[in-house]
Amino acid sequence: MSSLPSSTNSDTRAAAGRALSTGRVLTVIGLLAVAAALVRAIAFTGVEAVQGPAQKIMYVHVPSAWCAFLAFGLVGICSGLYLWLGDRRLDTFSEASAEVGVVLTGLVLVTGPIWGKPIWGTWWQWEPRLTSTLFLFFLFVGYLTLRRAMFDPAERARYSAVVGILGAMLVPFIHLSVYMFRTIHPRPVVLNPEGPTMPGSFVATLLFSLAAFTLLYLGLVTTRYGLGRLRELREARDVAAA
Amino acid sequence: MKSVPPGALTAALIIAGKDLRSELRRRTALVSAVVFAALILVIFNFARDPTSLRAEQLAPSAFWITCAFAAVTALSRAFAVELEHGALDGLLLAPVPREALFLGKFLGNLTFVLLVEGVTLPLFVLFFNVSLKGALPGIVLVALLATVGFVAVGTVFSALTARVRFNELMLPVLLLPFMLPPLAGAAQVTAALLNGRPLVESVGWLRLLLVYDITFVTLSLLVFPALFDE
Numbered sequence: 001m002s003s004l005p006s007s008t009n010s011d012t013r014a015a016a017g018r019a020l021s022t023g024r025v026l027t028v029i030g031l032l033a034v035a036a037a038l039v040r041a042i043a044f045t046g047v048e049a050v051q052g053p054a055q056k057i058m059y060v061h062v063p064s065a066w067c068a069f070l071a072f073g074l075v076g077i078c079s080g081l082y083l084w085l086g087d088r089r090l091d092t093f094s095e096a097s098a099e100v101g102v103v104l105t106g107l108v109l110v111t112g113p114i115w116g117k118p119i120w121g122t123w124w125q126w127e128p129r130l131t132s133t134l135f136l137f138f139l140f141v142g143y144l145t146l147r148r149a150m151f152d153p154a155e156r157a158r159y160s161a162v163v164g165i166l167g168a169m170l171v172p173f174i175h176l177s178v179y180m181f182r183t184i185h186p187r188p189v190v191l192n193p194e195g196p197t198m199p200g201s202f203v204a205t206l207l208f209s210l211a212a213f214t215l216l217y218l219g220l221v222t223t224r225y226g227l228g229r230l231r232e233l234r235e236a237r238d239v240a241a242a
Numbered sequence: 243m244k245s246v247p248p249g250a251l252t253a254a255l256i257i258a259g260k261d262l263r264s265e266l267r268r269r270t271a272l273v274s275a276v277v278f279a280a281l282i283l284v285i286f287n288f289a290r291d292p293t294s295l296r297a298e299q300l301a302p303s304a305f306w307i308t309c310a311f312a313a314v315t316a317l318s319r320a321f322a323v324e325l326e327h328g329a330l331d332g333l334l335l336a337p338v339p340r341e342a343l344f345l346g347k348f349l350g351n352l353t354f355v356l357l358v359e360g361v362t363l364p365l366f367v368l369f370f371n372v373s374l375k376g377a378l379p380g381i382v383l384v385a386l387l388a389t390v391g392f393v394a395v396g397t398v399f400s401a402l403t404a405r406v407r408f409n410e411l412m413l414p415v416l417l418l419p420f421m422l423p424p425l426a427g428a429a430q431v432t433a434a435l436l437n438g439r440p441l442v443e444s445v446g447w448l449r450l451l452l453v454y455d456i457t458f459v460t461l462s463l464l465v466f467p468a469l470f471d472e
Contacts, residue, residue, distance in 0.1 A: 083468050135419050142415045149407045159402050162465045163416060166395060169461060170420055173454055177423040180446060181430065 009233065016229035023223030030216030037063075037209035045205045054118045059205055061111040063213035064104045065133065071101030071217060072136055075143075076168025079161035091157035092232065094164055095147060096224035098140045100217060105137040131178040132171055139167040153235060250345070253338035257346025261320075262353055271319060272357065279312040279362045283369050301370040302432040306388075306425050308362060310418075313355045313389070317396040318413045320351050321404035330404075340467035348397045348462070355393055359385055377435035384435075384444075387451040388428035394455070394462040395420045401469050420458075427451045 041059040048055035075094045082090040112130065113123040124130070143163050150156040265271050286304040287297055324330035333343060363381070367374055374381065399416045403409040427447040434444050441448075 083465065135422065138415075139419050142412075142419070145415065146402075146406065146412060149412060158468050158471055159406075162398060162402060162468055165465055166398070166420070166458070166461060169457060170423075173423045173450070173457075174419070176450060177426045180450065181426050 009236075012229065013233055016226050016233065018226075019222055019229065020226030023219055023221070023226055025219070026215060027219030027223055030212060030219040033212035033215050034209070037205065037212040040208060041205050045201050046199065048202070051119055054115055057111050057115040059209045061108060061115060062206060063210045064107040064111070065129075066210060067213050067217040068101050068104035068108055068133070068136065070214070071097045071104060071221070072140060072168060072171070075101065075140070075164045079164030079168070082157060082161045083165070088153075088157065088232065089229070091161065092228040093221070093225050094160065095144075096221045096228055098143050098164070099224055100220045102137065102140050102144060103220075104213075104217065105133060105140070108133055109137060126178065126181070128175045128178040132175045135174050136171060139170065143167060153232065250339050250342040253336075253342040254345035254349060257333070257338075257343060258349035258353065261347070261350030264323075265350075265354060271316065272354070275312050275316050275354075275358045276361045278315060279308050279358060280365050282308040282311055283362070283365055287369060297370050298372060298436075301366070301372050302429045302436065304370065305362070305366045305432065306429045308366075309355075309359050309385075309389075310392075310421050310425055312358045312362065313393065313396065314414050314417060316354055316358060317351060317393070317400045317417070318403075318410055320347060320397065320400040322400075322409070325404055334470055340470055341463055343470075344397065344463055344466040347401070348394055348459075351397050351400070352390065352393045355389055356385070359389065372436055374436075376438070377432075380435045380441040380444075381432055383441070384428050384431040384448065384451070387448060387455060388424035391451065391455040391458045392417070392421050392424050394459040398462045398466055398469070401466070423454050424451060 037059060041056050045056075045059075047053060074097045078090045078094040078097070081087075082094065112133075116125065117123050143160060146163060147156055147160050150159060283304060286300065286308070290297075290300055321330070324333060363374075366372070396413075396417050399413055403412045403416065406412055427450055431441075431444040431447050435441065
């Protein structure tokens with residue numbers, strides 16, 4: 001990387017710095033929005049008649065699941081684009097998105113059972129969406145572990161892009177096979193798939209929370225992306241110095 | 243002697259043939275994979291409560307989990323052996339497209355894993371006291387459909403992890419999620435067949451496995467060259 005002209009280097013540094021500060025601003029706004037959504041959910045949205053206060057966990061659970069799937073979808077798309085275009089920024093973004101996605105999936109997998117125990121009567125159900133989420137978590141923990149185990153940046157980028165593409169393609173298959181697994185072997189399920197239709201105020205709170213979590217995702221991923229770019233610059237400098 | 247670069251398909255067959263020949267000559271890999279599979283089958287039989295769960299009930303899962311583990315151990319060597327004496331560099335320098343290299347490695351691995359499954363099946367019949375009468379053609383078909391897909395992904399991951407630290411742990415961590423659809427399908431269909439139900443009932447699973455195979459063989463073929471883009 002020592003062949004890079006220094007002006008390109010300082011451009012990259014400036015761009016990374018901009019990403020970092022934009023990301024921080026977005027993260028703060030996102031956190032405030034999430035806090036506001038939680039206040040609205042707890043204090044200003046009605047208590048669901050059947051499920052009681054446990055239902056309120058949906059305002060965290062559903063938005064984080066949505067953002068997690070968004071995060072991993074973007075990892076898949078950016079991985080494919082990376083192999084095609086070879087732009088290092090796509091790889092840095094994939095890593096950032098996978099990291100934030102793993103955190104969000106963790107949130108989904110923690111809030112799910114907390115809600116499931118009082119409502120379904122069980123912590124865990126082998127239900128398609130649950131299982132897909134769990135496997136997303138495994139897949140991208142594997143993805144991040146692979147990244148940590150590799151040193152050469154170009155090789156790491158190509159290898160993890162391959163895993164990212166294959167992983168993104170696997171999710172629909174897992175969903176489908178768990179679905180078929182259950183339809184062939186039905187078990188008594190407490191869950192009613194239709195569910196009571198939600199009143200308008202619930203939907204409004206959910207949408208608000210969804211927007212807040214998306215904002216938080218964007219903030220975190222932009223911050224992480226900026227950090228990733230700065231780290232690359234340092235790696236390049238170390239390589240040049242060595 | 244003038245050497246003409248072989249066509250892609252010929253090259254793939256040559257690579258697969260070379261792998262199988264060296265496996266069969268050394269036999270350590272095949273023997274240890276079969277012994278490994280037999281041991282898992284035996285352990286499975288003792289890892290259950292005999293008063294509440296009959297061996298027959300556990301049979302399809304035991305068979306397929308055994309095959310999965312044996313396949314992972316076999317795949318973890320597929321590219322590791324090429325690193326010895328710089329054999330991989332030779333393969334990469336050969337005037338064959340990367341796709342042919344993938345195809346060759348894939349066919350070699352596929353044959354090897356199917357061979358291990360083929361040897362495990364009689365052991366399975368012996369240990370789990372199941373009757374294959376009438377079920378055998380269906381089991382062979384589902385084994386083929388289930389194995390093709392995960393061996394394709396496994397070949398890519400085998401190449402990918404060969405040069406990575408902790409590769410013997412990294413391969414299963416990456417590959418096992420990909421084994422869920424094939425294994426779920428294979429175990430379900432095997433169970434149905436062993437219970438005397440016709441194969442027609444399982445057509446949904448067979449279709450899913452076929453789509454899985456087409457998707458992941460194609461995708462693996464497309465992404466594999468990116469691993470050696472130097």
